[in-house]
Amino acid sequence: MGLETLLLVIPLLTLLAVLVTPSFPWIGRIHSVGMLGLLGVSVLIVQTVLSRGSRVAWGEFLYVDALSGLMILVVALISFLVSLYSVGYMTNDVEEKIRTPRKLKGYYVLLDSFILTMLLVCTTNNLGALWVAIEATTLASALLVGYYNKKTAVEAAWNYLMICAVGISFALVGIVLTYYSAIHTLGHTEKGLNWSYLMSVATELDPTVLKLAFVFILIGFGTKAGLAPMHTWLPDAHSEAPTPVSALLSGVLLKCSFYGILRFAILVNQSVDAQFTSHLLLFFGILSLGIAAPFILIQKNIKRLLAYSSIEHMGIITVGTAFASPLAAYAALLHLFNHAVTKSLLFFVAGNLSLKYHTKEMEKMSGAIRLMPVTGPLLLVGGMALAGLPPFSIFVSEWLILTAGIKEYQWLACTLFVLFLLIIFGGLVYHFSQMALGGRPAASESGEGLLPGEISRSVVTSLWVPILLIAIMGWAVPGPLHSLLLEATKILIQNASMPGLLEEIQRRY
Amino acid sequence: MMIRPDLGSQLVNLCSALLLLTAFAIVAQRRLSACVDLYAFQSFLLAGTAALVAFLTGMHHLYIAAGLNLVIKVIAIPRVLKQIIQRLNVKQEIDFVINIPPALLISGGLVILAYDIIEPVLSMGFLLTKDSLAISLAIILVGFLMMVARRQEVTQVVGFLVIENGLFLLATAAAYGMPLLVELGIFFDLLVAGLMTGAFIHRTQERLENQDQAGGG
Secondary structure, eight states: OOHHHHHHHHHHHHHHHHHHOOSHHHHHHHHHHHHHHHHHHHHHHHHHHHHHOOEEETTTTEEEOHHHHHHHHHHHHHHHHHHHHHHHHGGGOSSSOOOOHHHHHHHHHHHHHHHHHHHHHHHBOBHHHHHHHHHHHHHHHHHHHTTTOOHHHHHHHHHHHHHHHHHHHHHHHHHHHHHHHHHHHHOSOGGGGBHHHHHHTGGGSOHHHHHHHHHHHHHHHHHHTTOTTSOTTHHHHHHHSOHHHHHHIIIIIHHHHHHHHHHHHHHHHHHSOTHHHHHHHHHHHHHHHHHHHHHHHHOOBHHHHHHHHHHHHHHHHHHHHHHOSHHHHHHHHHHHHHHHHHHHHHHHHHHHHHHHHSOOBSGGGTTHHHHOTTHHHHHHHHHHHHHTOTTSHHHHHHHHHHHHHHHTTOHHHHHHHHHHHHHHHHHHHHHHHHHHHSOOOOOOTTSOOOOSSOSOHHHHHTTHHHHHHHHHHHHOOOHHHHHHHHHHHHHHSTTOOHHHHHHHHHHHO | OOOOHHHHHHHHHHHHHHHHHHHHHHHTOOBHHHHHHHHHHHHHHHHHHHHHHHHHHOOTHHHHHHHHIIIIIIIIHHHHHHHHHHHTTOOSBOOBSSOHHHHHHHHHHHHHHHHHHHGGGGGGSOTTTHHHHHHHHHHHHHHHHHHHHBOSHHHHHHHHHHHHHHHHHHHHHHHSSOOHHHHHHHHHHHHHHHHHHHHHHHHHHHHHHHHHHHHHO
16 A cells, blocks of 8 residues: 555544544544554655655545645644644543543544545645645534534634635636636646646646636635635634644644645746746735734734734745745745644643633633643743744744845835734733733632642643754754755745755754 | 537527526525525526536536536525525525615626636637636626625525536536536535535524523523
8 A cells, every 4th residue: 555545544544443442531542543653654755755756646646745745744743743632631621521432532533534634635636636625624624613512613613614615616716717728728638637747737828827817726725724814714713613623723724725825826837927926925925914913912812812823824934935935935834834833832732721720811811830830831932932032943934034035135025024023922922921920810700719730641741742843943953854845945946946045044044 | 419519609608698697686686585496596507508518519527517416406405495494484584784786786897807807818718618707707706795795694605505606607618517526526515505504503593592591581
């Protein structure tokens, strides 16, 4: 069996294993083992892609190159972390005590289908299938958003479905138009929607049609990637979902949709001047930053704060892509990885806090550092990392994007970029230091004060992996990941001169 | 039997124009059940158009899509929607955010916009379905307007279904249908509509329960 097949089969096998497990605590553990296997396979795939180049499977239906390899790695890594965190969290849930194995199995069924659809997004070669897979992620994740069946959760799921379904319809218009231009030059062919095939004939495709198609794709997939002004569904959906799922939504799903945009941008850049995609991306990226900034300042609910920060970071990645130099592309992909890890950590921390304080209001969560010996300090450290304080990983990628922008003489964009990042930095530092260092909250209304201590061992252990990654990546990108990012950059910016880029990145560190 | 190409092209155009007209009629409706009926009619026309294009071009996989269209969108979905409307006592009068006359005016504007958008890429289309391209985009935009301009959930679902019909026509017109796999994928959209309806039922029931409690207390 090929590695790609194995990658897609593992979530299904895990699903089966979870379904037949009768005993309560083992359900989550078995799932985590499955996800660890998934992570292993994804590492193997990355390794073979790096040593032997891109791979196809299932008769060109699946296509894996360094860019998809990076995405697969991120999906598998965050899925594993989320699964690990779910073990403790889902059985300790504040929203609703989940005491029956059946309800818990329902959660894992949805989670696994969600992960499977995301893996399909990253591995498929067929642009039509890419669309179907992204649509399928909406279906699976909307059910997860509405998992608690509360009024607010169902409301959020409704908005999520409505806005994303319409958005994604626009993306389909773009895909149909791409196919339209393909059959015009190549005639009817089964391969007419395969990305690898389209790339080989890209210069013959009609530029006018491709431009039009890209606008539709950007609006469509951009809606699902959380780019402003189509982001309105995001804060509700991400804050109403069960916390482990929020980490997947913010950390990975947004990027899967952005991956769709990237694939098209690469294709369109072959036949149209790269300025075209670059300007459009820059507009949406800066706008996302600008819209996220004020909302981050005034936020009261911790999960909504993190959701708005995801809009900000999608904006940063988009701006990085828009600068369109090899350095900027490398930095954007690095940021994609860094944000996924950091945001997962913070959602886990937020989950622990809300288990402890029985609220999501940040005002009522003060003094965490004295109450919770691990979660408290990690809240502070993770918060600073998310805000972009050195020496953490997010600072590095943001800095690289900024220097790349300056080198491209994008003065206006760079000024706005720095301005918004500073505002957001202030907001995040304020919120997180209040929560971590503020005075201990008065006794709750029921009269009993909060006792110091963590919720359980298992919800704490899953915090260590991401914080370790954040620290390491702030210092230097590990060798294999670095070469993966370089290869992915080569795909993003075709004909990029690599020796120069290598030197440049080493100098920046 | 052979049909002269220009006659075939005119037939396809006629069908597409009728589809757009139905979309307008849906916007102009005051009663919910009439909206659903018109949607069924539009889907029927769409299945007819797809079958016609399949016949004229010999793209046989379009027959499959047309058949699925007939079964799912003409028969199944309208029936389910009507049952829901009846069972949940959804009120028949539609709530407007934008009233009918301005909504129709905007729809007219959207048609012009659609022609404007599609115009630069028209030259490379197939002769047979060239004019349907802009019309299909217009239907998508009008469906979008429906979702924005109507307050009730069921009407918004109908708006989404109209968008989906527009997409189907676009795929038929631009490429004589997508590869079968993708064509089936488009039906996936209908699952989303189903899920929306599910969420809607849930919401309505909750609302009813709240009313009961308020009445009892």
